Amino acid sequence: MKFKLFLPVALSATLLFLNACSNDEIKDEQPKEAVLIPLVTVENVTEKDFKHEITIQGSVDSDKDALINAEASGVIKTIHVKEGQKVSKGQSLITIDSQVLQSTIEEVENSLELATYMFNKQQKLMDEGVGVEFDFETAKNNKIALEKKIKTMRSQRGKTVVKAPFSGYIENIVVSEGEMAAPQIPLLRVVDNKNINIEASISENLLSSIKVGTEIELVVPSLNDTVLIAKVTYTGKYIDPVNRTFKIRIDLKNNTLLIPNQLVKVHMTDFKADKALVINSEAILQDTDNNTFVYVLAKKMGGHFGVKKVYIEVIKRYKGEAMITGNIQEGEQVIIRGAKGITEADKVDVL
Numbered sequence: 001m002k003f004k005l006f007l008p009v010a011l012s013a014t015l016l017f018l019n020a021c022s023n024d025e026i027k028d029e030q031p032k033e034a035v036l037i038p039l040v041t042v043e044n045v046t047e048k049d050f051k052h053e054i055t056i057q058g059s060v061d062s063d064k065d066a067l068i069n070a071e072a073s074g075v076i077k078t079i080h081v082k083e084g085q086k087v088s089k090g091q092s093l094i095t096i097d098s099q100v101l102q103s104t105i106e107e108v109e110n111s112l113e114l115a116t117y118m119f120n121k122q123q124k125l126m127d128e129g130v131g132v133e134f135d136f137e138t139a140k141n142n143k144i145a146l147e148k149k150i151k152t153m154r155s156q157r158g159k160t161v162v163k164a165p166f167s168g169y170i171e172n173i174v175v176s177e178g179e180m181a182a183p184q185i186p187l188l189r190v191v192d193n194k195n196i197n198i199e200a201s202i203s204e205n206l207l208s209s210i211k212v213g214t215e216i217e218l219v220v221p222s223l224n225d226t227v228l229i230a231k232v233t234y235t236g237k238y239i240d241p242v243n244r245t246f247k248i249r250i251d252l253k254n255n256t257l258l259i260p261n262q263l264v265k266v267h268m269t270d271f272k273a274d275k276a277l278v279i280n281s282e283a284i285l286q287d288t289d290n291n292t293f294v295y296v297l298a299k300k301m302g303g304h305f306g307v308k309k310v311y312i313e314v315i316k317r318y319k320g321e322a323m324i325t326g327n328i329q330e331g332e333q334v335i336i337r338g339a340k341g342i343t344e345a346d347k348v349d350v351l
Contacts (some may be wrong), residue, residue: 037304039351040338042297043280047330051272052318058200058218058250060262064166064192070181071159072096079177081188087164093188096181098160105157108150115143168192196255197233200266201245209270210235210248217267218250223257232268271316276323283334284314284322295335295342296328297350304347307335 074096081093119139125131171189181187198218202210212235218228236247250266252258283294291311298306312326328334335348342348 038338038342038346038348040335040342040348041351042333043283043336045328045330045332045334046278047275048278049272049274050276050278050316050318050321050323051269052316053267053269054206056200056202056266058198058264058266060196060198060258060260060264062191062193062196062260064168064195065189065260066165066191067186067189068093068162068165070094070096070162070183070185070187072098072156073182074098074101074160074180076175076177076179076181076187079173079175081170081173083170083172085170087168087170087190089164089167091164092161093164093170093190094162094175094181096160096162098157101153101157101160105150105153108146108153112143112146112150115139115146119143162187164190166190166192191260193255193259195251195253196258196260197252198230198250198258198264198266200248201240201243202248204239204244204246206270207246210268214268216250219265219267220258220262221265222262226257228252228257273315273323276315277325277328277330278321278323279334280336281317281320281322282336283339284312284324285339294328295339295344297333297335297348301347304349307342307344307346307348309344 076094077097078095079093080095081087081091087093119142122131122136122139126133126136168190169192171191173188175181175185175187210232212232214232216230216232218230220226220228230250230252232248233251234247234249239246258264279294284292285294286292292314293309293311296308296310298308300306310326310328312324312328315323315325317323335342338348338351
């Protein structure tokens with residue numbers, strides 16, 4: 001009877017022992033977790049000429065862009081030109097009716113003839129010694145006054161003919177025949193684009209970099225990004241206290257493309273260096289202390305590359321490249337993509 005009572009207990013212990021052994025075998029058979037090797041892309045450190053450029057917006061202007069106003073009042077009698085027409089300096093553009101003024105001039109001319117006659121009579125009497133000085137002076141002053149008056153009126157009559165101040169083209173005519181003209185009222189615009197200039201505002205930080213003669217590149221967006229090469233012809237002598245900029249001007253002669261108020265992109269080189277160490281800007285990282293560094297591929301170990309952290313100084317960046325200095329040499333490979341997630345303790349593979 002005692003044997004029957006202890007048999008289930010012994011059997012249970014045996015089963016627990018076998019189950020434990022089975023679980024240990026399963027654990028031993030599970031594979032170990034694989035170590036992932038980061039994939040990175042690299043580019044070589046190169047030694048080449050490096051330059052940094054700036055781009056600012058400029059505007060085309062012309063010294064010969066004139067809005068012509070009337071100098072005399074009157075009805076516009078004749079418009080001698082059409083829009084787009086080429087004109088020469090001194091050519092008649094518009095004639096203002098001067099009939100009333102002409103009639104007045106003729107009256108004064110008649111009065112002048114009489115005054116001249118009276119003066120000549122008094123002069124003859126004075127020469128003969130029988131003239132009266134008061135009558136002589138009166139005749140003389142009357143003659144001089146009429147001469148001045150007629151000279152002024154003839155000058156006014158000349159202003160009724162509006163002439164071109166310089167050779168150029170008629171841009172637009174803003175009046176019509178029969179309308180009233182008066183001083184300060186615009187009549188038409190004359191433009192000459194043969195010699196133009198481009199003005200732009202430059203940051204005062206570049207005052208030492210931009211000189212007269214500095215070569216610049218002009219890009220004209222409205223002409224399918226046409227590129228013109230020119231030189232700075234003037235640099236400003238005054239800093240704007242509001243935006244801290246100074247003016248530059250580029251003069252262009254024998255122009256056939258640009259027109260006043262056209263926008264132009266001005267490209268100029270403000271820094272350049274020969275045989276500089278240059279890397280891809282994407283490789284540059286910063287640590288928590290704001291130190292700048294890159295990761296460089298080290299020797300291959302166990303089928304994978306090692307990683308070396310190299311501190312650098314960035315001199316200039318431009319168009320995805322950076323000029324640097326530091327303990328790095330031409331031909332070394334810096335890590336571009338994948339650099340942010342690694343450390344010097346990692347092994348990497350190059351994609």
